[in-house]
Every structure is written in structure tokens, then in C-alpha cells.
Amino acid sequence: MNRTSQFNTAINALNQISQAAHELAQLMSDLAWEGVEDHAGMSGTRPEVAAANGAAPKPAPEQQTAPVVEDPPGYVPIEEVRAVLAELSRAGLTAQIKGLIESFGASRLSEVAEHDLGALLEAARGLKSDGPK
Structure with missing residues (x-):
């Protein structure tokens, strides 16, 4: 060849x-x-x-130029909630976290409705200030 x-x-x-x-x-x-x-x-x-x-x-x-879309008021990114819950879990509050997530009608964080993430975060921060139960 x-x-x-x-x-x-x-x-x-x-x-x-x-x-x-x-x-x-x-x-x-x-x-x-x-x-x-x-x-x-x-x-x-x-x-x-x-x-x-x-x-x-x-x-x-x-x-690329894309329009800047701001998050709606009260929006909380799931990553922020996940970080707080991970910290609480390391502090021994895993059972309380599970109960909290279930109170929002979900079995895991990813199933919590986006509009409920702010309320979940506030409730989780309440667990932190209350200490272990």
C-alpha cells in the first residue's frame, strides 16, 4: 500500500x-x-x-450572554439547607432531622418542595438552638 x-x-x-x-x-x-x-x-x-x-x-x-434571573424572595437553595442539616446530623440530631423532613411530607431532603425549604431551614436552626432532645 x-x-x-x-x-x-x-x-x-x-x-x-x-x-x-x-x-x-x-x-x-x-x-x-x-x-x-x-x-x-x-x-x-x-x-x-x-x-x-x-x-x-x-x-x-x-x-455566553444569558439574562440574569434572580431567585424569588424567600428562596433558599437546597445546598444551604443540606449544609445545615449535615452539621446537625454530625451533632447527633439525625433522628430529629428525619422527623423534621417527614413533617414536610417527604422521606428525604430532595423530596421537600422548593417553597418549603426556607421553613425547613428555620425549623432546623430551631433544633440547633434547642439542643438534643
Whole structure:
């Protein structure tokens, strides 16, 4: 096999790999968007759309201009609640935390309604000031 044929074989293989990678990216994008209800006020990270094969890549997220959406008044991020509950759990209040979460109709923190997180956080801070029961 001459050198040009070897290059052509390698180029063909790279083109096939590129096509397969694009199809995989498209499939992952489709799966990520499946079931996502997207609207302007939605917080959090949205799935990216796969670029067209051969298209220039999208700018990095920090370079994209997106409207700044502020959290609604009284909003408490679940991470903040999780941090306080973890601290209380380390202090030996795990049973009280479980009861508190259950009082909001959930069996775990991730099941607590977003609008109830502020109240849960305040109640948890009350456990901290009351001490172990």
C-alpha cells in the first residue's frame, strides 16, 4: 500500500470516528433534554445542544450572554439547607432531622418542595438552638 492510500485510509477512519462522536453527542443531548421543562425563569444548568457535524463549537458557558434571573424572595437553595442539616446530623440530631423532613411530607431532603425549604431551614436552626432532645 502506498503512502497516499495509507493517508486516505486514516482520513476515512477519522471521518467515521468524527461522525460517530457527533451522533453520540446528539443522542446525549436529546436524552438530557428529555423531560426538561425549559422556561426563562428556570434556575439551574440547562443541557447543551450538540453542534452540527463540522460546525464551530459553541462559546464556553461563561462567554455566553444569558439574562440574569434572580431567585424569588424567600428562596433558599437546597445546598444551604443540606449544609445545615449535615452539621446537625454530625451533632447527633439525625433522628430529629428525619422527623423534621417527614413533617414536610417527604422521606428525604430532595423530596421537600422548593417553597418549603426556607421553613425547613428555620425549623432546623430551631433544633440547633434547642439542643438534643
